[in-house]
Amino acid sequence: MRFSQTLIPTLRENPSxxxxxxxxxxxxxxFIRKLSSGVYSYLPLGLMTLRHIEKIVRExxxxxGAQEVLLPMVQPADLWRESGRLQKYGPELLRFRDRHERESCLGPTHEEVITDLVRNNVHSYRALPLNLYQIQTKFRDEIRPRFGLMRGREFIMKDAYSFDDTDEAAQLxxxxxxxxxxxxxxxCGLAFRAVEADTGTIGGSFSHEFMVLADTxxxxxxxxxxxxxxxxxxxxxxxxxxTGEKVAEKPLAKVETPGKRKVGAVTEFLRISAKELVKTMIFMADGKPVAVLLxxxxxxxxxxxxxxxxAVEVELATDQECFTATGVPSGYLGPIGMKIPMVADREVLAMQNFAxxxxxxxxxxxxxxxxRDFQVERTADLRLITEDDRCPLCGAGLNLTRGIEVGHIFKLGTNYSEALHAVFLDSNGQEKPFIMGCYGIGVSRVAxxxxxxxxxxxxxxxPLPIAPLPLIILNLGVNDEKITTAAESLYxxxxxxxxxxxxxxxxxxxGxxxxDADLLGIPYRLTVGKKFAKEGLVxxxxxxxxxxxxxxxxxxxxxxxxMINP
Ligand SMILES: [Zn+2]
Known part of the structure; x- marks a missing residue:
């Protein structure tokens, strides 16, 4: 590839x-240019990197044992209605009508389409396991697309969906x-970690996220x-x-704390640390208030x-919601006499003589x-981990580090197959729903x-495996015949x-x-210039x-x- 003939519009300044x-x-x-908010064109070098990532993913x-397919990007809304996600998915699902007034949407993911394909074409346990994947453009109408390819509206994804007949097979x-x-x-040459991830409302422990480690x-x-x-x-x-040493319980005392609402202000006023105070926060869980002690x-x-x-949705209550629910202005809420359901983080149980x-x-x-002063019937681990916490498996101190999610694997179970009535006949002739899994990689996000x-x-x-090209040759004497001949012949x-x-x-x-060579990040650079003309060195x-x-x-x-084929 010749730089002079290739579309590589480099910029000197950082785009604002x-x-x-x-x-x-x-x-x-x-590598890329923006077309509209969260939507990018891939230029030659950007596309070359994507193709290298795709090749590794495909292989x-x-x-x-997965098989590649390519599913439509435009999907009928009826399928989403059938799975119950047409409403649930919210405005990230871009919906529109075609000329016949048929409701459609642009695929943000393909569980519905793939389940429909399999229910119409696979009927026996003999055809299982089946794992189908595609590498394709997706569209999610993000409210605030940002960070370029990190959180775009349109992006390239590898998504796979598996169908099994038993739990054991699905686990395998x-x-x-x-x-x-x-x-x-x-x-791909990346430093990454697979981490246990939340499975949300689906439940079970079968979900891992793959995180590329990066401070940003x-x-x-x-x-x-x-x-x-x-x-x-x-x-x-x-x-x-x-469970620390029990200390003697001191008598409960009421103290005036005028205008002190925030944890910092209260503890400073009472001359205690935040670790000696239990705060009471009100959350709205699907519209109903619940008090959380922490x-x-x-x-x-x-x-x-x-x-x-x-709950499907949990949000911190506003001051007004707080007051309506408890009759107490926020900042002075406490568990004694609390009228609404209460739940405590389990750390609270280890505390004594607190404010x-x-x-x-x-x-x-x-x-x-x-x-002595109030009861908590429900306790759970409800809080964010801090750097002071210890590993739940071995007790060692935990490290907190930053990462970027590039892949997610998920055991779906029978949620979609039951909703869409996707069934097969097992070896006894019994009708059963497929046990499904889904597995995504954000290909453009990996880049x-x-x-x-x-x-x-x-x-x-x-990293060499996903660089657009492994080598750039700099001809530093385009008007020098000897240098140019050498650079051209090697090229x-x-x-x-x-x-x-x-x-x-x-x-x-x-200069x-x-x-430009540094900016493009190509792993190896070969310079043919004055040293070659004088001493035959590159x-x-x-x-x-x-x-x-x-x-x-x-x-x-x-x-x-x-160097390039080690
Ligand atoms: Zn550990």
Missing amino acids: EAEVVSHKLMLRAG EMNAA TYEKMRYAYHRIFTR GEDTLVICPKCSYAANMEKAACMPPP RGDHEVQPVKLQNFLG IGAGEKNYHFINANVG AAAIEQNHDKDGMIW SELEEQGMDVLLDDRDERP SKFK ELRTRKTGESVDIPFAEVRDKIYQ
């Missing part, structure tokens, strides 16, 4: 619209996918340095609180609360104790995550041997060629380490083959 590094660099390096999915399929995903992200990641991962435990924040558990320095993890309550709101404006109680993980101030640093020879090479044959200053530089070696031109082919 871009907030995260992958977005900035992809725009600057001419590993095929090796795991799940494990096969988990193994395939490990292979895929390892082959949106998600927090909880990783045990000692054992295999790893989870995302929604799911992360910790050791139950230690140690002062802890935060509620809404997904844990939602799962515990079996609480008095359930009355401008007052708190000190030296409150569970059991963005790779950059978030691998870059420096000069540009991208692609043609490598291309003829099937290697993808970018030849920078532009009539530009060496801007070096800058410079081979590794983008990642910045190391360079001068080698005689005659040896350069062998050296390149060694």
Whole structure:
């Protein structure tokens, strides 16, 4: 590929619209261009990277026994109505009518379509297990698309759906996918972790997210340095609180705390730490108020609360909702005399002689104790993990680190097959619903995550397996016959041997060629310039380490083959 003949519109400055590094660099390096909000065009280098990722995904999915299909992007709304998701999915599902007034939608995911395909064409246990996948453009009408390919509206995804006849078979399929995903992200050259993920309302423990580790990641991962435990924040558990020495219960006392509503203000006023206060927060669970008791320095993890309550939606109550539900202004709420259902984080049970709101404006109680002063019937792990917490499996201190979700595997069970009446006949001639699983990889997101993980101030640093090309040759003497002949001959020879090479044959200053080569992040750079004209040497530089070696031109082919096909 010749730089002069290829659409690589590099930019010198950071585009103002871009907030995260992958977005900035992809725009600057001419990998993508925005068409409209959250919708991007892939230019040649961007597409080459996507194709490399897709190739790895395809090879590993095929090796795991999955079969590739390609499903329509435009889906009839009736199928979504049948599964019950037409309403549930909300405005992220882009809906429209065609010229015959038929309701349709753009596929954000394909459970309905694939289940329909299988129910119409697979009828016997003999055809199972069946695992079908596709690599395709999806559309989700995100309310606030941002971060370029990280959270676009249109994106490229690999989605697979499995169909099994027994739980054991479904579990085996799940494990096969988990193994395939490990292979895929390892082959992409990325540092990643698989973490236990929340399964939401579907239940069960069969869900893992694959996270590319990056300081700029949106998600927090909880990783045990000692054992295999790893989870995302929604799911992360910790050791139950230690049952410490019981101390003597002090008498409950009511104290005036005028205008002190926030934890910080109350504890400062009472000269105690936040660990000696239990705060009472009101949440609206599917519209009904519930009081949550929590140690002062802890935060509620809404997904844990939602799962515990079996609610579809959980939101922090507004001050007005608080007052309507309890008759007490927020900031002075407490468990004594609480009229609405109450649930406590289990850490509260380990506390003694703590402060609480008095359930009355401008007052708190000190030296409150569970059991003596109020009862809590329901306790659970409801809070966000902190750096002080310990591993639920082995007790070691936990590490919190940032990551970007690039893959998700999920055991669906029979939710969709039952809703859509997708059944097969088992070996006894009994009709049964398929046991399903689904497995996604955000292909375009993998490219963005790779950059978030691998870059420096000069540009991208692609891992070799997914770099658009492995090598860029800089011709630093486009007007020098000797230099140009050498660069051109090497380029043609490598291309003829099937290697993808970018030849920078532009009539530009060496400085801007070096800058562009760094920006594009191509793993190896070969410079043919003055040193070649004088001494017959070319410079081979590794983008990642910045190391360079001068080698005689005659040896350069062998050296390149060694580095690129290790
Ligand atoms: Zn552990």
